[in-house]
Amino acid sequence: ESENPAFRKIDSGHSIDINITKVRGRLSDLDRKASIIHPITLLPPSQGGGCSLNRCLWRAAIESEPGRGAETEASTGMSDQKTPEGVPPDRELYTIPSRSSWFQWDEIHEIERAELGDFFDVTSFSRNPRVYKEYRDFIINRYREDPSRRLTFTEVRRSLIGDVGALRRVFLFLDRWGLINFSAAEPSRAHAAGSDDGVFRVVVEDSPPSSVRILPFPHAGRGLLSPTGSKGAEEGGSFKLPPLTSYSDVFGSPTPLAGRLCGDCGEVCVSGFYESKSAIAICTNCFKKENYCVGNSADDFKYNDKKCLDDGKHVTGEWTGTETLSLLEAIVSKGPDWDLISNHVRRNKLECIAKLIQLPFGEHMLGSVTGKCDQRNLVGQRAEEIQQPTSDVIKEFVKPEMQDHENATEEDHTAEESKTEPALKRRCISLSDTSNSLMEKVASLSALAGPHVAAAAAEAAISALYNEHPYAKKVFMIDTNETNDTYFSFAPQNKSASDLKTGDGETEEAFGIAECTTGKNFGHLSFQIRAATGTTFGATAAHAKLLANQEDRHIDYLMASIINAQLRKIQCKMKHFEVLESIMEQQYTQIQQLKEDILQQWVDISQRALAAGIPRWKDPSFHKPLPSVKEAKSEQPFRVLSSSASLSSCGEKDLRKSREEAQ
Amino acid sequence: MTLSGSSVNRPTSENLVPIRLDIEVDGQRFKDAFTWNPSDPDSEVISFAKRTVKDLKLPPIFVTHIAQSIQSQLAEFRSLEGQEMYSTEKIMILKLDLRVNNTIIRDQFLWDLSNFNSDPEEFARTFCTDLDISDPEVGPAIAVSIREQLYEMAIQNVASAREIRMVKKGRRGLEHLSSSKGGNNSLDLAKSFGSKASVLRKRKEWHLYGPIVDTLTNEEVDAVEAKEDRNLL
Numbered sequence: 001e002s003e004n005p006a007f008r009k010i011d012s013g014h015s016i017d018i019n020i021t022k023v024r025g026r027l028s029d030l031d032r033k034a035s036i037i038h039p040i041t042l043l044p045p046s047q048g049g050g051c052s053l054n055r056c057l058w059r060a061a062i063e064s065e066p067g068r069g070a071e072t073e074a075s076t077g078m079s080d081q082k083t084p085e086g087v088p089p090d091r092e093l094y095t096i097p098s099r100s101s102w103f104q105w106d107e108i109h110e111i112e113r114a115e116l117g118d119f120f121d122v123t124s125f126s127r128n129p130r131v132y133k134e135y136r137d138f139i140i141n142r143y144r145e146d147p148s149r150r151l152t153f154t155e156v157r158r159s160l161i162g163d164v165g166a167l168r169r170v171f172l173f174l175d176r177w178g179l180i181n182f183s184a185a186e187p188s189r190a191h192a193a194g195s196d197d198g199v200f201r202v203v204v205e206d207s208p209p210s211s212v213r214i215l216p217f218p219h220a221g222r223g224l225l226s227p228t229g230s231k232g233a234e235e236g237g238s239f240k241l242p243p244l245t246s247y248s249d250v251f252g253s254p255t256p257l258a259g260r261l262c263g264d265c266g267e268v269c270v271s272g273f274y275e276s277k278s279a280i281a282i283c284t285n286c287f288k289k290e291n292y293c294v295g296n297s298a299d300d301f302k303y304n305d306k307k308c309l310d311d312g313k314h315v316t317g318e319w320t321g322t323e324t325l326s327l328l329e330a331i332v333s334k335g336p337d338w339d340l341i342s343n344h345v346r347r348n349k350l351e352c353i354a355k356l357i358q359l360p361f362g363e364h365m366l367g368s369v370t371g372k373c374d375q376r377n378l379v380g381q382r383a384e385e386i387q388q389p390t391s392d393v394i395k396e397f398v399k400p401e402m403q404d405h406e407n408a409t410e411e412d413h414t415a416e417e418s419k420t421e422p423a424l425k426r427r428c429i430s431l432s433d434t435s436n437s438l439m440e441k442v443a444s445l446s447a448l449a450g451p452h453v454a455a456a457a458a459e460a461a462i463s464a465l466y467n468e469h470p471y472a473k474k475v476f477m478i479d480t481n482e483t484n485d486t487y488f489s490f491a492p493q494n495k496s497a498s499d500l501k502t503g504d505g506e507t508e509e510a511f512g513i514a515e516c517t518t519g520k521n522f523g524h525l526s527f528q529i530r531a532a533t534g535t536t537f538g539a540t541a542a543h544a545k546l547l548a549n550q551e552d553r554h555i556d557y558l559m560a561s562i563i564n565a566q567l568r569k570i571q572c573k574m575k576h577f578e579v580l581e582s583i584m585e586q587q588y589t590q591i592q593q594l595k596e597d598i599l600q601q602w603v604d605i606s607q608r609a610l611a612a613g614i615p616r617w618k619d620p621s622f623h624k625p626l627p628s629v630k631e632a633k634s635e636q637p638f639r640v641l642s643s644s645a646s647l648s649s650c651g652e653k654d655l656r657k658s659r660e661e662a663q
Numbered sequence: 664m665t666l667s668g669s670s671v672n673r674p675t676s677e678n679l680v681p682i683r684l685d686i687e688v689d690g691q692r693f694k695d696a697f698t699w700n701p702s703d704p705d706s707e708v709i710s711f712a713k714r715t716v717k718d719l720k721l722p723p724i725f726v727t728h729i730a731q732s733i734q735s736q737l738a739e740f741r742s743l744e745g746q747e748m749y750s751t752e753k754i755m756i757l758k759l760d761l762r763v764n765n766t767i768i769r770d771q772f773l774w775d776l777s778n779f780n781s782d783p784e785e786f787a788r789t790f791c792t793d794l795d796i797s798d799p800e801v802g803p804a805i806a807v808s809i810r811e812q813l814y815e816m817a818i819q820n821v822a823s824a825r826e827i828r829m830v831k832k833g834r835r836g837l838e839h840l841s842s843s844k845g846g847n848n849s850l851d852l853a854k855s856f857g858s859k860a861s862v863l864r865k866r867k868e869w870h871l872y873g874p875i876v877d878t879l880t881n882e883e884v885d886a887v888e889a890k891e892d893r894n895l896l
Contacts, residue, residue, distance in 0.1 A: 124752055126775070134862050152793035158873035161862045163754055163775030164786060569878075 094144055097178040108133060115173055118166070127166055135160055135170045143180040150184035319347075319355050327352055328359075357525075457538020461531045612661060678702070680740045681810035686728045693725060696807045698784075701737055708733050740814075743821055752777045757812050759874075763804045765884055766796065770874035774809070776816060783809035794876050 102109050108129055113120050119132040138160060143151040153171045157164050174180045319327075323345055330344035342349040679698040686693045695715075712729040715721075752775060759770040770790075774781065787805035790796075864872065879887065 126752060126754060131862050138863055153789050154793040154874060157772060158871075159864050159866075159869050161864050162773060163778055163781075164772045165775060165778045165781040168786070168789070 094147060094183075096182055100177045100179055103177070103179055105137070111177075112136075112173070116169060126162055131162065132170065135162070135167065136174065139171060139174055140179055143184075147183045148185065150181050323347065324355070324359070327355060331356070457542065458531060458535040460538055461534025464534060465527055465530055609661070614661065679810060680737060681807045681814055682733055682736050683807070683811070684729060684732050686725060686732065688722065688724055688728065691721065691725075693719070693721060693729070696811075697803060698807055698810060699733065699737065701740060705734065708737070743817065755816060757809060759805060759808055761804055761808055762879075762884075762887065763801045764798055765879050765881070766798055766801055767877045767879060768801065768805065768874065771872055773872075774813070776813065776820075783813070790874065794874060796876065 096103065102111060112132070116132065118124060119127040120129055122128075139151070139156050142156060142159070153168055156171060157167050160167055171180075327341065327345045327347075330341040334340040334344065338349045338352060342352050345352055347355075678701065680701050682697055682699045684693060684695045708730050709726075712726045712733070715729060716723060716725045754773050754775045756771055757774045759768050761768050783806045784802075786809065787802040790805055791802045796802075
C-alpha cells in the first residue's frame with residue numbers, strides 16, 4: 001500500500017479537503033491500483049467505508065468513471081448537483097452526454113477504433129493505441145480541470161507531441177462526443193459566425209433602424225393597395241406615395257364611367273381601355289406600348305370598348321372623360337383662375353374644384369404640400385405640369401372662396417384622423433384606400449416617436465403655420481375650443497365628427513384628402529397637410545435625435561471597453577514582469593547560497609587535506625589567488641587556501657582523491 | 664504517390680500553391696501572399712492581376728509583373744508534379760513567425776508531411792478562433808506560411824530523393840541516405856514515440872510549442888516596417 005506513490009499522496013493524513021485537482025490527472029492509474037489493492041474499500045461511504053481514504057477513493061472512482069455515473073446525471077446529460085448519499089458536497093461531477101456512456105478510462109472502445117482508425121493500424125510509427133490513449137486522457141483531464149471553460153485545441157496541442165493534424169482529429173472526436181467541452185460555455189456568436197465563414201469573419205453591421213422603404217414602382221401600384229405600415233420612412237425624399245385614390249372610387253367600378261384613367265400613363269383613356277383581372281386599366285396607347293403594370297402580361301387585359309361618352313354638357317353628375325380632360329387642360333393653360341376654368345369646362349366652379357381634388361393627382365394641383373409632393377408618384381406628364389401652382393397661389397384664389405364653404409354641402413365625410421396611435425387602429429374608415437397615404441405615414445411615424453412627441457411636433461407645426469398665414473388660424477380654430485387631448489383624440493365615429501362639423505359649419509380636424517367631397521375647402525386642406533408634414537418632420541427629427549444619442553452612448557461604451565482592454569493588457573504584462581523578477585531573485589539567492597556552500601566545501605576539504613598533511617598541495621606553481629575567497633571569512637582560511645593551491649586549478653581527479661583521502 | 668491533382672494523392676487535403684509577391688516599381692512596393700489553386704486556368708492569373716491592380720489603384724505596369732511572378736511560381740510548382748512524395752512518416756517542426764498588420768504571431772508545432780489529409784487552412788482557422796483574433800487577414804497569412812514551409816520541405820525531399828536515386832545507381836554507401844534525409848527539423852520518431860517515451864510534452868517546454876500572439880500599436884508597426892525596409896536595402 002505504501003509503495004504506490006500516488007496512493008501516498010492521499011494517505012498521508014491529508015484531509016478530504018485536499019485539492020483533488022492535482023491528483024486528478026493521475027486518477028486513472030490510482031483507480032486501477034486502488035481497486036487492486038483495496039478491493040473492498042470501494043464501498044460508498046454510507047455503507048461502512050467511512051475512512052477518509054476510502055472516501056477519497058470513492059470519489060476518485062466516481063470521477064474517473066463518468067459513464068458509470070452512479071446518480072445518472074451523466075446519462076441524463078444534465079449537470080445537476082444531486083449528490084449521492086454520504087459524498088461530501090464539494091465533489092464535482094463531470095457530465096457527458098448519454099450517447100457517450102460507452103467511454104471508459106481503461107479501455108479503448110470500438111467507436112474510437114472506428115473513427116480514429118489510423119491510430120490503430122500498424123502503418124504509422126507515431127500513431128499507436130498507447131499514444132492515442134495518452135492523448136485522449138490528457139485532453140479530457142485538461143478539460144476537467146475547469147469544466148466551465150471551453151478547452152481549445154491550441155491549448156492542448158502545445159502540450160502534446162505529435163502531428164497537429166492527428167491531434168486535431170482526436171480533439172474533434174472528443175468534442176463531438178461530448179467528452180470534452182460539454183459543460184463549457186458556448187462559443188460566442190462571433191466565433192460561431194467566424195467559423196462558419198471560414199477565416200474571413202464577416203462583421204455584420206447593424207442596419208440603420210429606419211431603413212429606406214422602397215415602394216414598388218409607382219405605376220405598378222395603381223389600383224392596388226400599396227404596401228402599408230412602414231416602420232419608419234426616411235424623411236423626405238425616399239418614399240413614393242401611392243395614388244391617393246383609386247379610380248374605382250373616383251369613377252366607380254360598378255358603373256364603368258368613361259374617362260378611366262390609365263393605370264400606366266395617367267392619361268384619360270379616351271379610346272377604350274384594357275381591363276385586367278386585377279382591375280387595372282390601361283389605355284390603348286399603353287397597351288400598345290406594352291406598358292403593363294408590373295406583373296401583368298398582355299393576356300391579362302381585356303379590351304373594354306367603352307369609349308368616352310359624348311361631349312354633351314352635363315350639368316350635374318358624373319364627369320366624363322372629356323370633361324376631365326378639358327378641366328385639366330384648362331388648369332394647365334389658364335392657371336388658377338377658376339372662373340376661366342369653369343367656363344372652359346362648362347361646369348360649376350365648385351364642381352371643378354371638387355373634381356380636381358378627387359383626381360388622383362389632385363394633391364399636386366393644390367401644390368400645397370411640401371417637398372413630399374415632388375417625390376410622389378407622379379401621374380405622367382400632366383401631373384407635373386399641374387404641380388406648377390404653388391401653395392401661395394392657391395391660397396390667394398382660395399381666399400375669395402372662403403365664403404363658399406359656408407355653403408358647402410357637407411356630405412358624409414370621413415374623418416381621417418391619424419396622428420396618434422388610436423388613429424392607427426382605426427385606419428381605414430374611408431371608402432377609399434387613402435389610408436395608404438401621407439396620413440398613414442404620419443401615423444406610423446408618430447407611433448414610432450410616441451404620442452407626446454407627435455403632439456408636440458404637431459403643435460409646433462401648427463403654430464408655425466399660424467405665424468405664416470392668418471387663415472390658418474381659422475382652420476385650426478377648433479384648437480381654441482378644445483383641449484389638447486381632444487385635439488388629438490379623435491372621435492371614432494363618423495357621426496360625431498359630422499356633428500362637430502355641422503356645429504361649426506367648418507370642417508373639423510379632418511385630414512381626409514381624397515374623400516373630401518364637394519365643397520370641401522382645399523385651402524383648409526392645404527394647411528392641414530402642411531401641419532401634417534410638419535408633424536412628420538418633427539417626429540422624425542425626434543426619432544433621429546434618439547438614435548443619435550444611442551449612437552453616442554454606444555461609442556462611449558466601445559471606447560470604454562477598448563480602454564479597459566488596453567489596461568488589462570498592460571496589467572498582464574506588468575504581472576508577467578513581476579513574476580520574472582521574482583523568479584530572478586529566487587535564482588539569485590539560490591546562486592548565492594550555492595556559492596557559499598561551495599566555498600564552505602573548499603574550506604572543509606582544504607582544511608582536512610592540510611590536516612592530513614598532503615604535501616602535494618603546497619606546490620607553489622599552482623598558487624593562484626581566489627578572488628571570491630578574499631571577500632569571505634576570516635584570514636585563517638585564506639592562508640590555508642592560498643597555500644594549499646587553489647582548488648579550482650586542480651583537476652577534478654585531484655579533488656576527488658583528496659576527498660577520499662580526507663574521509 | 665504523386666503531386667497530381669487527384670484527390671487521393673495530394674500532399675494536403677487541398678492542393679494549393681503558396682504564392683508570394685514582392686514587386687517594386689518606381690518606388691512603389693506591392694507585397695502579398697496567398698494561395699493559388701493550380702488547377703485554375705491560366706487566364707485566371709491575368710484577370711486576377713488586373714483586378715488586384717484596379718482594386719489597389721496601382722500603376723498598370725504592375726499587371727504584367729504580378730502575372731509573371733504568379734506564373735513563374737506556378738510553373739515551378741508544376742515542375743515538381745509527378746515526383747514521389749513521402750512514403751514514410753515524417754514529422755517536422757513548422758514555425759510561424761509573421762506579422763500581419765498589427766498582429767505578431769510566433770509559434771511552432773509538429774506537422775506530419777506524410778499526412779495527406781492535413782489542412783493548413785483549417786489549422787489557421789482554428790488558430791484564429793481559439794485565440795480570438797479579430798483581424799481576418801491573419802488566418803490566410805498563417806495558411807500561406809504553413810504551405811510555404813511544406814513546399815520548401817517538399818522541394819528538399821524531391822531533391823534528396825533524386826540524390827538517393829543517383830546514389831543507388833552509383834551504388835555508394837548508405838551514409839548518404841541518412842545524411843540527406845530530413846533536416847534538423849524532423850522529429851526522431853523512435854525517440855518520441857517509442858515504448859518508453861510519453862507523448863506528453865514536458866511542462867517546461869509547453870511555452871515553446873504554444874502560440875505567442877501580440878498586438879502592436881501603429882507606431883510600433885511603423886517602426887518595425889522601417890527596420891524591415893532597412894534590412895532589405
